[in-house]
Amino acid sequence: MKEKNRKPFLKFTDKQLNDIYDSGRETTVNYMKMLITKINQLEERVRELKDQISKDSHNSNKPHSSDTPFRKPKSLRQKSGKKQGGKKN
Numbered sequence: 001m002k003e004k005n006r007k008p009f010l011k012f013t014d015k016q017l018n019d020i021y022d023s024g025r026e027t028t029v030n031y032m033k034m035l036i037t038k039i040n041q042l043e044e045r046v047r048e049l050k051d052q053i054s055k056d057s058h059n060s061n062k063p064h065s066s067d068t069p070f071r072k073p074k075s076l077r078q079k080s081g082k083k084q085g086g087k088k089n
Contacts, residue, residue, distance in 0.1 A: 010035075 012020075020031050056067045 010038075 021028055056062060
């Protein structure tokens with residue numbers, strides 16, 4: 001499900017950021033810890049989504065009908081070195 005027009009999680013003006021800084025070291029450090037935690041959560045979510053996108057019927061229990069029509073299956077056969085075609089007279 002795509003969410004359009006979603007507002008950013010955090011959006012601050014320069015004044016608001018300066019107010020956080022001016023409120024003292026402890027507040028600033030706590031705010032930075034909260035941001036780092038949020039970044040880590042978002043990175044984990046991105047990893048989950050990438051894993052989800054990379055799955056298809058060849059590497060999961062998904063049905064073939066769920067495969068994208070743009071990905072062509074890779075043949076496991078190796079070239080024999082012979083010319084193509086049948087017997088020529």
